[in-house]
Amino acid sequence: MLIIMKTDAKPEEVDQVIDRIASVGLGAHLSQGEERVVIGAIGEGKVALQYQDLFIRMPGVDRIVPISRPYKLASREFSPQDTVFPLDGVSIGGQGIVIIAGPCSVESRNQTLEIAQAVKEAGAHALRGGAYKPRTSPYSFQGLGEVALEVLAEVREITGLPVVTEVMAPEQVPLVAHYADVLQIGARNMQNFTLLHAAGESQKPVLLKRGISATIEELLMAAEYILSHGNRRVILCERGIRTFETSTRNTTDINAIPVLKSLSHLPVILDPSHSTGHWQYVTAIARAAIAAGADGLIVEVHHNPEQALSDGAQSLKPERFAELVAQIKAIAQAIGRDLATPQTSATQIQIPLSQRVE
Amino acid sequence: MLIIMKTDAKPEEVDQVIDRIASVGLGAHLSQGEERVVIGAIGEGKVALQYQDLFIRMPGVDRIVPISRPYKLASREFSPQDTVFPLDGVSIGGQGIVIIAGPCSVESRNQTLEIAQAVKEAGAHALRGGAYKPRTSPYSFQGLGEVALEVLAEVREITGLPVVTEVMAPEQVPLVAHYADVLQIGARNMQNFTLLHAAGESQKPVLLKRGISATIEELLMAAEYILSHGNRRVILCERGIRTFETSTRNTTDINAIPVLKSLSHLPVILDPSHSTGHWQYVTAIARAAIAAGADGLIVEVHHNPEQALSDGAQSLKPERFAELVAQIKAIAQAIGRDLATPQTSATQIQIPLSQRVE
């Protein structure tokens, strides 16, 4: 970290900072500018985060500039090679684009099965569907809970599609992990640290959605919670951020796709349903995500969106979803990729070794 | 709710909407403008929230305008009279300003006791201190947990100050409620609905912090979760929102004070430590909050902020906190209020009757 002194800092204030740097076991390196002194604290690593506060209040200190990134395991420096792992039959994070689709909520066995069969036929690789629903209003439909988990498991048996479903509390993790193939952590829970901890101790892949006002760095820090508890299979999901613009439900941060691919080795997908909030815009933004370099999509599909118990406005009908898949295939091929196809070889799996940060 | 049709909606599309309104048991009222038709759905109440999605996807529909507020129990219409309840010896929500102060984290018994005695002497009415800390980094200090709760309980015995401390997960609620006088729900957990549910079933008052990007309406909806599960003692806390401005840690939404007092009967306080992030600005913003109509403050105080394990940059030293209290007293008196003083009579307690929304 760099400690930038005020322009009128006194020599003894500089000395006090140097002394404190030494007292916490770091090296100090002084740089005398024309206007002011800058002091580098050397040897920081991850511990620097805890040390910043030790210096900001010292007399003569103007501000602190961190130099190291606050996450390690999630960083591209930790693993220059992309993380690739299987989602049932297909690989995520590799050349193939993975599409997860299904209803916002599991409403019944028949509804879920009908939609699952439709999305599978259209080319989806996995099924999404909510059993536990985080709803802004206590008076809204809150999900069917374990009954829905059983429906999802049965539909997986019938269709062969692996299941992605949300977990909302640490104590739900074992139950949801029992039924689901991927644990989804929703945007509102991205900084629910006890939940991240529990998901990190599970053996199931985690689809981590970016919080509605989380920075990209905070998303990577949330991933770091999961990774640092031993689970290396994390999928990052951009799902729109909150801005002043009101013509869409959220603002799709499309920049986040290349930024995340640059900063991290983890797979990155986009949720165009939540990031736009209107079905009319879903296909255009899905195309944009793949063009920008995303590894996949998670899309809400409902065979009867006018009657859906949640998110009807942003759900695609199956026939439109089939068009989306066709267009995504064309975009993927235009940039030298393709839709994911079932893998027979295990050689494609790449996960950084489980070495821990000291 | 109002259903606004497109300018080119066909008569049969209007008829379909009217039919569906009838099918869900509401009344329809048609208004024919020059450009388009607007249809009112009458008889909605709280259920309207679930019905909106039924109409937005219908042919010819342009958009839906909700008319009723989505919260009931938290609203000023539900209780025109301010909610006032005791916080140990003093009332919150009444004429007296309540000041909660203490360290960000409980670091040790001696640290906590020393700060508690200092803030009590300066005039604070309650002690804050974190046992469980939500931290962005998995490598930062995470709080002492139950040990800290025991320290807080002991310090309460010694100083007589009631204790406010954060609870981070539903399963922690019974333990924290055993030790604390007020359960704090932090900004990152404002939409952790299982936690809100658990806090709503507890018998302890809840200090609910606004999420960093939560709208005022969402804050009131989160309060509604707690209220609707039977706990009527909720304190709303503005603690700064996330904007583009980087010169302060957050942007204090001072407008939220009069807006919340207008929309709701619940007590409203401000946390100037988090809403600014710099101790230099804390006192000015604390004064502003009281001038704007807040019922109290929650302030971080540390006797040795350079050595604090968290939030050192925004903590006041005890002597500056004493100045803050004196200035708050002067501002309160300028607007016809004063600092809260211990109550002997129970007649000041006002909580809306526990009638439930049907």
Next chain:
Amino acid sequence: MLIIMKTDAKPEEVDQVIDRIASVGLGAHLSQGEERVVIGAIGEGKVALQYQDLFIRMPGVDRIVPISRPYKLASREFSPQDTVFPLDGVSIGGQGIVIIAGPCSVESRNQTLEIAQAVKEAGAHALRGGAYKPRTSPYSFQGLGEVALEVLAEVREITGLPVVTEVMAPEQVPLVAHYADVLQIGARNMQNFTLLHAAGESQKPVLLKRGISATIEELLMAAEYILSHGNRRVILCERGIRTFETSTRNTTDINAIPVLKSLSHLPVILDPSHSTGHWQYVTAIARAAIAAGADGLIVEVHHNPEQALSDGAQSLKPERFAELVAQIKAIAQAIGRDLATPQTSATQIQIPLSQRVE
């Protein structure tokens, strides 16, 4: 517009609103709900904007909901058919993708000519280059002014590329229009209404950039200023909005592309250089824009970005720009479009008739 009364509005307050509606020549339509009365004011059209304020302060009124859009000439309703017009040899707004490229600032004749020849060879359709530069600091390079305009005109002669350059003040419009093919109005001036007025009276096409915190509706209102003064050749440009995210210079609002194409008939382009601020992300976001439905791009290119007097960090080198054009061609073809090619027939030009709003 709809006038929503308070739940406790008195009958005489309702009558007063109805009287005032009549007094301004509108029709009133009353809708009695269970909770409250809603009054429609019929016959508004564009004038409604001025009438809203007449009602919001009346006793018993809760809020006003506008029904009509506040812009007319810019709207898709006004012209269901896309506006298409020539930019020198090529059409913008039609099937072909138009790429505008060049340096941020004109620094010298040789620099401009070298870059212009490079972007032309790579496939660009027009040259961008700043003569007048809006700079946050009064101490930064402010552009070469008229000298730069002369350079641009000469380079156009040599290369045949039409010229897009920014105009910063109303009194500059005639001079800039004398030299340039397209007048650019920058983000900081999107609500400089005297400048919009002057550009509206010019006969040159206008490239209108979205303000850094302008809503999509405000962008269309700014276009309406230009259109309503008689100039129908407006290109809308998304160039990133300001949000809390700091890892990129701005947040590309990719949603704005399909939203603008849906709400308006005007051509829509994206500026991936400003919307990301880092050359590494420019190509990915350019691909995303075309995949989302944009009609073109405006890209900063510099043959020696390390030495550029402005925006070096976000400028592409010519060889990378050539790769961008190749990738854009592939994406365009994947969605059934292509790069624009010179037109010989005038039949492609479509501009809504110059009828004025009454």
Next chain:
Amino acid sequence: MLIIMKTDAKPEEVDQVIDRIASVGLGAHLSQGEERVVIGAIGEGKVALQYQDLFIRMPGVDRIVPISRPYKLASREFSPQDTVFPLDGVSIGGQGIVIIAGPCSVESRNQTLEIAQAVKEAGAHALRGGAYKPRTSPYSFQGLGEVALEVLAEVREITGLPVVTEVMAPEQVPLVAHYADVLQIGARNMQNFTLLHAAGESQKPVLLKRGISATIEELLMAAEYILSHGNRRVILCERGIRTFETSTRNTTDINAIPVLKSLSHLPVILDPSHSTGHWQYVTAIARAAIAAGADGLIVEVHHNPEQALSDGAQSLKPERFAELVAQIKAIAQAIGRDLATPQTSATQIQIPLSQRVE
């Protein structure tokens, strides 16, 4: 500035940076950390702004951290003493609180005179009133122009109140300066640099409003434009910023008050009418501003807000404005200040000497 190298930067890349630092006449100072190298460029001053771009694109460079503030004349370092100057009879920037009040727009002589007399009687020190109105819609009332300026001048003769009015374009500056006592630059024009330049060459004080999404640093840079062109009498005005919150028209950035007073020596005022958008909240936020340390207020007042041609929703009636003044007086006295009173001595005027940055 500090140049932070990548963790994998090669020694020759470090050497290249050092060479370029020397080539632009700066000194280089190398700091070797455990992870990476940081290079300080010494001797920068204001020129550093232009140099940043020279380094960001060099091989091995990760990022640039500026050390110096980008503004000089506006900074507290330039003038530790507050700037105080007269606004007709009273001083602004000193101990006394200055209140500017009046209608949004000048609608007629009688309307303006009636309001001016009412606000003067209530205790206002200056009259605001718009002659040129920046309106989002080309179809809204755009102001009466020079006729309004004449009205304002006549009303000043009658009431003795100095006049504050907005100027929207550089060519209007001489005309507006002829009639007005203070030139107002509106939020939408805060980065209209040709206007700032023209205002800087005028001899009238300038009331500079913060742009709706301008950072505090950008506001100070805009002030720097005016100051650097020779006009040292600038009043900074917070008027609310754009955020995701929709319950108020803007979000009052109350933090900006103490931050601006800390970073700059210029007077700071708040506009609670625009920063809230609802008259019900204006008085509470006005009190908050003074409690936070503001030097004054600018408030919209209308004797008949239901009939106002603009901003009726946020205008106070004269009787409520009189209450506001009384409450502001009480708050000011609570913090050791008072309302401004006419000065007879010129000794209170403090403006930094007109030395220019080299």
